Amino acid sequence: MADSETQEPLLEARGVTRLFGNAYALKDAAITLRRHEICGLLGANGAGKSTLSRIVCGHLSPSSGEILFKGAPLAVGSARDALRSGIALVAQETSLAPDMSVLENIFLPSYAMPGRLSFGQLRQKAQAILSELGHDHVLPLDMEVRRLSAAQRQLVEIAKALALNAELVIFDEPTASLSPTEVVRLFDIMARLKNSGKALAFVSHRLEEVFAITDRVTILREGKTVAEGVPTAGLTQADIIRHMVGRDIGNVYRKASSAAANEQPVALEVIGLNAPPTVRDVSLTVRKGEILGLGGLVGAGRSESAEAIFGLRHRSGGRVLVGGKEIPPNNPIAAIRAGLGMVAEDRRAQNIVPDMTVGENLFLAQMGKHKGFGRGHSARRKQARDLIARLGLPDDRMDANLLHFSGGMQQKVIIARWLLIEPEVLILDEPTKGVDIGTRQAIYELLREVAERGIAVVVISSDFEELLGICERVVVVSDGYTIADLPASRLSEESLTLLAAPRSSAERNAAFLRDLVTSHGGTAFWGLIDEDRFVCLSVATGKGDAPMGLAAGHVYLAHETAIPLALERRKPGMVTEEDGRSTLLTRLSNRRGHDLGWIGLSLPSGSKLPDADALSARMAGLFETPQDDEIDA
Amino acid sequence: MSAPNRSFAMPKFASTLEFRMLGLAVVLAVILSFISPHFFTERNMFNILDQSVVLGIVAVGMTLVILTGGIDLSVGSVAGLTGIVLALLLKEFPIPVAIVLAIGCGALIGLFSGVLIAVFGLAPFVVTLGVMAMGRSLAYIVSGQRSISGLPLGLQDIVYTTVLGIPTNVIFLIALYIATWAWLTYSKGGRTIYAVGSNIEAARAAGLNTLFYSIFPYVACGALAATAMTFSLAQIMSADPIGGNQLELDAIAAVVIGGASLYGGRGSIFGTLMGVLIMVMIRNGLNLLGVSPFWQGTAIGAIIILALLAERLITWKSRRV
Incomplete structure (x- = not known):
């Protein structure tokens, strides 16, 4: 019974097109959202993610295309109808009324619903929602919204969608201004909504987050859906980026001779x-x-x-x-x-x-x-x-x-x-x-x-x-x-x-690298390995190690670095280069086994080598016990 | 467990501003009673209340319009026109019927402005400027360029009847303010007015009926302008085509002094009441002191500008915090 419900799409949008002036913001976009599922909606800048979200929620009407909700056509272009059908949006550019209180903003849609208003009840409901988000004490309900920080506004925006108790919620970059602790809480809530049978869509630029929370992804490129409802489990970061970037335009660039520019x-x-x-x-x-x-x-x-x-x-x-x-x-x-x-x-x-x-x-x-x-x-x-x-x-x-x-x-x-x-x-x-x-x-x-x-x-x-x-x-x-x-x-x-891509884990990882070099010496680094290239995202050099020539934000070909063998083999255990330098590389992945790059510790020849297995386990454990949970405890 | 509802109805910021205005009104009254022995007499107090009725009623409509971020420049000439219309209707119809028809006429003019503004997206300033010119011109044409007197004596009853010693027009004013306050604070429609003025996109996204609540304030404003004129006619028992001249400026000034933002979304009916009392007391005081009516314009103008300047300085401060 539950299974057949899972299969039945809650919302299905097909061939959605939207013109702004003469320009296509969406051209044949499609998305399917099912109960008990979180679907990631991805795409490069301007690919049409927000436009598609806003069309589904009735904020914009499509130029053409059809949207089925529970199998019946959805009236498009009316936010009120969408809300009444149970579709809510956590908007990206916060759509709050700045002069009204937090409480009123959370329950703004209820002003359009029939029935009597009971501010006392609303207040209690709002308290409950905010305490779920972990903000019942810090976010006073009577505060005017324009006095809130960007992160607090985002939380009000989220609370507003939760208060609707909608069957389908679209989160349009909800984490952009949230701290890691708040992100974890939001994900817990999203998981709970999913388990209670809601359908969720999650728009984000942060691939780590997409891997952490979504079941499927739909990818847009230039207003067109290029991958629809692909299970997240079978994807890698590289797959997603390839879809997002695509290849269409031929070579229109002629490189200037950059000789002697320096x-x-x-x-x-x-x-x-x-x-x-x-x-x-x-x-x-x-x-x-x-x-x-x-x-x-x-x-x-x-x-x-x-x-x-x-x-x-x-x-x-x-x-x-x-x-x-x-x-x-x-x-x-x-x-x-x-x-x-x-x-x-x-x-x-x-x-x-x-x-x-x-x-x-x-x-x-x-x-x-x-x-x-x-x-x-x-x-x-x-x-x-x-x-x-x-x-x-x-x-x-x-x-x-x-x-x-x-x-x-x-x-x-x-x-x-x-x-x-x-x-x-x-x-x-x-x-x-x-x-x-x-x-x-x-x-x-x-x-x-x-x-x-x-x-x-x-x-x-x-x-x-x-x-x-x-x-x-x-x-x-x-x-x-x-x-x-x-x-x-x-x-x-x-x-x-x-x-x-902004990385929620960047600061945590940088701190971890510093810890590594204080306890073991040498050079610790975090980066991505893409065939023969190494993209260095963060690096920490301990005392007594000659710099390896790695710098954060640089891309190296493996053979140019001091550790070509290690980068090529990517095997567990220490890899010793020709000059005696030993390197331990460990793949990072989140709880669900997705690639988050590699962390490495490289020690100059003659150093005391730590126990490789224990160290690997420690590195790999970086995502098992996120710091956020420790703070909360 | 939860805080009382009162704080919800009055956000701290707004209440402090309103109470500052209440303080200003009290200070003004004290100063005037020292300068002029006639100010603090029972007769002059009723005089002030009487004078507050017309401006006070118009200012309620203006508050609604300004809360949505609009403005209505036509209230003065709508009052003038509907006054003439009422005077003519009174010759044909029983008093209650004539009053209802005149108020309906005011509402209709408001509907005209509101539809042009909300449906066709024209600027409120320009639309109501046009309606202001048309209203005044029609008032002259309909009246034949002269004032109309000889109104039925029964009309005076709406002013001179008293309940517990309070004239009915003052009772009406108080009832109107209480009803509007309750509506704006506790009803969905009233809160929608604030939402529309604060961020119309947010209101639309929340499924609120932004079209209706963008038009309605203009309808109310027109109807209230006609209502105010009805009380004015009952006091002076004649209708003049120049009636209600510059009423819009006093009404806007009262609303703005009361702390409302011309950008919409901020303001309260209590603040407007304070603004009305301050405006009327200044005029009354200037009259008692024998200040030339020509100087009174300068005083009123300076007050509007100072009120706006104060609002800007306050919002600047709160933005920097």
Whole structure:
């Protein structure tokens, strides 16, 4: 009986398509959710995970496609109907009413339900839900939501969905701002919901979490479902990433000759940039004529870093040097005059002045840089004409409204706006967002040309293929920290995705590595092994060991490292290299046996070797007794 | 086990702001009673209450509109127009029927604004600005550019009847505030108004009827403007096409002084009552002191700006904490 119920899908969405303007956010997406199951919904940035979640919950209506709930078509586009059928969403961008109390936000949907309200009862119910989440004392029910931290808001959002007692709950990146302890509690609750016969969907970028909690995964790529309901047990991280990344576009990149780039002077140096809450510690250096990529996931703090560098966002720490001279914080005009240019992410909202002509838009940055009283257009008219001609715009259209041009054309005009002020450094945030492939290529050409003229270029992109295609070097940002700075030639999309993924276990593992080297000496490291490459995620070197040349955030070919044999064999027990160095490698996996990389301890020749089996067991046990549980106990 | 419900109805922040305004009203009354011997007399107290009735009723509707993040600039001219309409109806119909029809007319105008704003997504400022111009112009046309007097004497009863020594118009005002307070605080509809103003997307995602509760405040606002005018007509026994002129400014000022945010979601009916009393006392005091009506505009304007500035400084502070 229970079995047949398990087989019957609770919700089935087929051929779901959604257009935003002319762009497909979803194109033939499908998902099936069953009772007693947690289904992971995965995909790269912009693959359509949130759009699909919001369509299922009635927040958006699909352009086409059908959704069956309990076998009957679900009325789409109505949040109220979805809620009444028992579908709830834990939204990613918290959809709370900031001026209302925690209690009211938790029970907001009940204002649309028939029947009398009893605030006394609601209060008791809310207390019960919050104590389940472990927050009955810290989250006062009468507090206004706008006074809460991001993590607390997320908890209110979760409590809101739990209060609905829905049959199907979609968690859209619920763990993004939670601490590990809170994540563990949330997972316990999710497991309980699952066992009580609910169907759950879990959207996350954190693959470790996906392996820890889901039964199946559905993977989206560019709005299309590429893998549906695959049992999680049979997958590896690499499988999932391969699905997420895919291969569609041919080679549109032509690498610039990066010869002698290292001898060029530094154009932009950013040291310890801090702009809370998203940017915590970001450092980077770009040389003249170099194209640097700034990679990471949406929300990792890339755009915010660029805005803080340029002075659009409040900078509370760190230094920004352009051509060796420090520029003051929070002052975009000073940044422009020092030679910085920035093409911001949102073209419509941040770049274009819609009622101005192409010409006026073109001269906008120049007006900021130029100190005179007049607009100074005529002096630069010729230069502007040259640029326009290079962009392939007929110059008699300088007086046309910029909105009449395609997105790609608009983007070129915006880039030209900055080239007109002859910057030292040009920062571009998602320069090819919403641009067709042909124009993309033209923009890449333009960027290379710009770099060849000696301008330092910083490109932010969520499209890792693009990033690796046009950049010579990539700085990876994750959770507001720079975690890697590598030549693009060393990276693949897979390793970049691995590096960019925020890791709940990162801090715990780093602490464990430090423990290892204090008790045994040598060098301890944690990383991923991908065929012949070793992606180093964290490293700790004890006293008395010569550094092995490993650094966190770098990718090495096995034969380049000091431990080629160990990396190649990956066998239990100590492996001794030709020079006498001994290495113990242990595979890390979570409670359900999924790959979380490798932890290793490498001792120089002549060291006292510890008992390999005991040490292996200790390393492997890292995930058996998570620290969180100890804290709770 | 759980805390009493009262704290739920009044979040700490709002109550402190409201009580600050209550304090301001008391301080103002004390100062005025020292400056003018006529201020603290029984007669002047009833005078203040009387004057509070019209503004107070309009401010209730304005509070609802502002709580949803909108604004209604048309209340003054809607009051003027419905006053004229009422005066004309009184010549044809019995008093209760005429009053109901006039209030219905106010509600209809509110519905017109509300639909344009909520369904077609036009800016509340612009829509109600247009309705304000149309209302005033229609008031002149319908009245034939002159005031209408000779209203039936029975109309006075709604003002001059007393219950336990309190005039009925004051009783109506108090009842309206209590009912609105209870509705806004304890009913689903009232809380939905707050949710719509605080984050309409969240309200929509929670399945609330955002369309209805975006339109309803304008309907209530129009109906209440007509109600207020009914009491005004009963007091002065004539309708003038210029009636209710600039009432919208006083009403908005009262709501804002009462701590409501023009961005929506924050404010309370108790705060509005304080705002109304403060506005009326200032006008009353300025009159008692013989200040020229031309200067009174400057005083009222300065108060609105100071109230907004105070709100901004307070929210800045709370954001930094």
